[in-house]
Amino acid sequence: MGQQPILTVNNLNIDVSTPYGVTRTVRDVSFKIEAGKVFGLVGESGSGKTMTCMSLLNLLPDEAKVVKGSIQFRNKDILNYSEEDMRKVRGSEIATIMQNPMTAFNPVRTIGRHFIETLRTHLPITKHQAREMAVAYLEKMDLPYPKNLLKQYPFQLSGGMLQRVMIAITMSLNPSILIADEPTTALDATNQLQILKQLNWLRKEYDTGILLVSHDLGVIAQLADEVAVMYGGYIVEKAPVFKLFNRPMHPYTRVLLESRIGLTRRKTKIVKHISVPPPNLINRENTCPFLERCEDADHTCSSYNLELKEYEKDHLVRCLKSR
Amino acid sequence: MLELKGIKKTYLLGNSVWGKRKTVEAVKNVSLTLEERVCLGLVGKSGSGKSTLGKIILGLEKPDQGEVWFQGKNLSNLKAKELKELRRNLQVVFQDCYSSVNPRLTIGEIIAEPLRNYERLTSVQEKKKVQELLEIVGLCTEDIHKYPYQFSGGQLQRINIARAIALKPKLIIFDEAVSALDVLVQVQILNLLAQLKEEFHLSYLFISHDLQAVNYIADRLAVMYNGEIVEWLDDMEQLERLEHPVSKKLLSSVLLPYPGHGSDTKMIY
Numbered sequence: 001m002g003q004q005p006i007l008t009v010n011n012l013n014i015d016v017s018t019p020y021g022v023t024r025t026v027r028d029v030s031f032k033i034e035a036g037k038v039f040g041l042v043g044e045s046g047s048g049k050t051m052t053c054m055s056l057l058n059l060l061p062d063e064a065k066v067v068k069g070s071i072q073f074r075n076k077d078i079l080n081y082s083e084e085d086m087r088k089v090r091g092s093e094i095a096t097i098m099q100n101p102m103t104a105f106n107p108v109r110t111i112g113r114h115f116i117e118t119l120r121t122h123l124p125i126t127k128h129q130a131r132e133m134a135v136a137y138l139e140k141m142d143l144p145y146p147k148n149l150l151k152q153y154p155f156q157l158s159g160g161m162l163q164r165v166m167i168a169i170t171m172s173l174n175p176s177i178l179i180a181d182e183p184t185t186a187l188d189a190t191n192q193l194q195i196l197k198q199l200n201w202l203r204k205e206y207d208t209g210i211l212l213v214s215h216d217l218g219v220i221a222q223l224a225d226e227v228a229v230m231y232g233g234y235i236v237e238k239a240p241v242f243k244l245f246n247r248p249m250h251p252y253t254r255v256l257l258e259s260r261i262g263l264t265r266r267k268t269k270i271v272k273h274i275s276v277p278p279p280n281l282i283n284r285e286n287t288c289p290f291l292e293r294c295e296d297a298d299h300t301c302s303s304y305n306l307e308l309k310e311y312e313k314d315h316l317v318r319c320l321k322s323r
Numbered sequence: 324m325l326e327l328k329g330i331k332k333t334y335l336l337g338n339s340v341w342g343k344r345k346t347v348e349a350v351k352n353v354s355l356t357l358e359e360r361v362c363l364g365l366v367g368k369s370g371s372g373k374s375t376l377g378k379i380i381l382g383l384e385k386p387d388q389g390e391v392w393f394q395g396k397n398l399s400n401l402k403a404k405e406l407k408e409l410r411r412n413l414q415v416v417f418q419d420c421y422s423s424v425n426p427r428l429t430i431g432e433i434i435a436e437p438l439r440n441y442e443r444l445t446s447v448q449e450k451k452k453v454q455e456l457l458e459i460v461g462l463c464t465e466d467i468h469k470y471p472y473q474f475s476g477g478q479l480q481r482i483n484i485a486r487a488i489a490l491k492p493k494l495i496i497f498d499e500a501v502s503a504l505d506v507l508v509q510v511q512i513l514n515l516l517a518q519l520k521e522e523f524h525l526s527y528l529f530i531s532h533d534l535q536a537v538n539y540i541a542d543r544l545a546v547m548y549n550g551e552i553v554e555w556l557d558d559m560e561q562l563e564r565l566e567h568p569v570s571k572k573l574l575s576s577v578l579l580p581y582p583g584h585g586s587d588t589k590m591i592y
C-alpha cells in the first residue's frame with residue numbers, strides 16, 4: 001500500500017558449518033516488513049525459518065553465519081550494527097517472541113524480577129512503576145492473579161502461561177517490529193485466538209510490523225497479509241494471503257495446503273506418504289530444493305539455477321513449471 | 324487397561340515468607356478408564372492440568388490422592404522391579420523432541436536404548452530391530468548412524484515415536500507430540516499412529532491443545548478445565564454436540580486454515 005517498509009531483507013544467505021561440511025541453510029531470502037502489516041512465514045520444519053529470524057536480531061548461533069545479503073533497518077544494515085547498538089535495538093525496537101518460552105527465562109529468577117528488569121533496561125521508570133506496568137500487562141493477557149504470578153518461577157507455570165507472560169513483556173515495550181516465531185504453538189485454541197487478536201490490535205493501534213512464523217496454516221490464514229513459503233532454505237513462493245491460499249502455484253505449497261485437516265475426520269483424509277528424506281543441503285548445487293520430492297519434476301529441473309519469478313503481480317514462484 | 328481413580332494433585336506456589344502459602348490444585352478428583360486399542364484425546368485450556376495428569380500416569384509426579392491402575396495393578400503399591408517391568412508397557416512422547424534425545428548418541432543408539440534396558444539382544448538382532456523400527460516410521464535404514472541435529476523436527480519426532488514403540492508398549496502418552504510440526508508431517512505422523520494402534524493393539528492418551536489434531540486421531544474425547552474433566556464425548560463424529568461452555572469455546576476458537584470465508588472477512592477482527 002505504498003507503505004515505507006521498516007525492515008528490508010535482501011538476498012539473505014546463511015551458512016551453517018557442521019562436521020560434515022557446510023550447510024546452505026538459508027538461500028536468497030528477500031522480504032519486507034511494513035508498518036502495521038503481518039508478514040507470514042510458513043514451511044517445513046528445518047527449512048530455515050528460525051535461522052532467518054535470528055539473523056534479524058544478530059543472534060545467530062556460533063556455527064551459523066550470514067555469507068551474503070543485507071538487512072536494512074532505519075536506513076542502516078543490521079549486519080553492521082555494533083553489539084552495543086544491537087542491544088538497544090533488541091527488545092525495544094525489534095522484539096521477539098520465541099518458539100520455546102522456557103529458554104527466554106532464567107530459571108532461577110522470578111517472573112517479576114525478569115519482567116521488571118526488562119522494563120527498566122528500556123524505560124526510565126521506577127521499580128514501583130515497572131511493577132504496576134507488569135501487573136497491568138499480565139492482566140491484559142488474561143493471566144490469573146498477576147501479583148502472585150510475579151513471585152513465581154518459570155518452571156511453575158504451564159507452557160501456555162509462560163508464553164503469555166513472554167508476550168506481555170514484549171507488548172509492554174511497544175516495539176516497531178515484532179518477530180513472532182511460532183508464538184502460539186504452545187497455546188490452546190482459546191488462548192491462541194486471544195493472542196492473535198492482541199497481535200492484531202498491536203499492529204493496528206501502534207502500527208507494529210510483524211514477522212509471523214507459524215506452521216499452523218490457520219494462524220497464517222487469519223492474520224497474515226502476505227505469506228512466504230519456505231522449503232530447503234529458499235522462499236519457494238510469496239504472495240498476498242488470498243492469492244496464496246486460493247491459487248497455490250509451487251508444488252510444495254500445494255502439498256502443504258492439501259494436508260490441511262481442519263476439523264475433518266481421519267477416514268476422509270489420505271495424504272501421500274513422503275518417505276524421501278528432506279533435501280541434503282550440504283554442498284548442494286543450485287538445483288530446485290524440492291526436486292527429490294516433487295511430483296512434477298523432470299530432467300530439466302536439475303539443470304537450472306532457479307530464481308523467484310513473478311508469476312503474476314505480487315505473486316512470486318520458484319519453480320520451472322509454474323511459468 | 325488404564326484406570327485412574329480420584330486423582331488429586333496440588334502444588335505449592337511461590338515462596339512467601341509470611342503466613343499461608345498459595346496452592347494450585349492442578350488436578351482435582353479425576354477418574355477415567357482407557358480401554359485397549361482406544362485413543363483418548365485430552366484437550367483443555369493451558370494450565371488445566373493435562374500435562375500434570377500425564378506425568379502422574381507415568382509416575383513422574385506422585386498424586387496427593389487417588390490411584391493409578393495399569394494392567395490390573397496399582398502403580399503406587401509396586402516394588403521397583405515390578406514397576407520397571409510395567410513401565411516397559413508405558414511409553415511417552417513429549418513435544419520438545421530435541422531435548423528428549425541425547426545429542427551425542429546416534430539415532431541407532433537412541434532407538435536401541437529401551438531395547439537394551441529390557442531385552443537381551445545380540446548386536447545383530449538389535450540392528451535388525453532398529454532398522455525395522457526406522458522403516459515403520461518411514462525413515463531410511465541408513466539413518467542409523469546419524470546424529471539428532473542432522474534431522475528436522477518432524478523426523479526426530481518420528482525417531483521418538485520409533486523409540487516409544489520399540490518394546491511394543493500397551494499405552495503411549497503423547498503430550499503435545501505433534502504440535503510443533505508442520506501440517507504435512509503432522510498428518511503423516513497421525514496416520515502412522517492410527518495404523519500402529521490397529522496393528523499392535525495400542526492405546527493412546529493424546530494430550531493436545533490442538534482440537535484439529537485430536538479430532539483427527541482420537542476415538543473418545545475428554546475436556547479438562549481447572550483440574551477436572553468437565554465433559555466426555557464418546558463419538559467423535561458428534562463434535563458439535565459438545566455442551567460445556569469450555570468445550571464450546573475451544574471449538575469456536577479453532578482457526579480455519581482458509582483466509583476469510585469466501586469474502587474478505589477474517590476471524591480475527
Ligand SMILES: Nc1ncnc2c1ncn2[C@@H]1O[C@H](COP(=O)(O)OP(=O)(O)OP(=O)(O)O)[C@@H](O)[C@H]1O
Nearest residue numbers: 016025044045046047048049050051061063472476
Ligand atoms: N545450532 C545449529 N547447528 C547446526 N545446525 C543447526 C543449528 N540450528 C539449526 N540448525 C539446522 O539449520 C536448519 C534450519 O533450522 P531452523 O531452526 O531455522 O528451522 P525452522 O524452519 O525454524 O524449523 P521448525 O519449524 O522445526 O522450527 C535445520 O536443518 C537445522 O537442523
Ligand SMILES: Nc1ncnc2c1ncn2[C@@H]1O[C@H](COP(=O)(O)OP(=O)(O)OP(=O)(O)O)[C@@H](O)[C@H]1O
Nearest residue numbers: 156157158159160334349369370371372373374375
Ligand atoms: N512444578 C510445579 N510447581 C508448581 N505449579 C505447577 C507445577 N507444574 C504445574 N503447575 C501448575 O499446575 C497447573 C496445571 O499445569 P499443567 O502443566 O498440567 O497444565 P496443562 O494443561 O498441561 O497446560 P498447557 O496446555 O499450557 O501445557 C498450572 O496452573 C501450573 O502453573
Ligand code: SF4
Nearest residue numbers: 288294297301319320
Ligand atoms: S522446479 Fe521442478 S522440481 Fe522444482 S518444484 Fe518446480 S517442478 Fe518441482
Ligand SMILES: [Mg+2]
Nearest residue numbers: 049050099181
Ligand atoms: Mg523454528
Ligand SMILES: [Mg+2]
Nearest residue numbers: 158159373374
Ligand atoms: Mg502441558
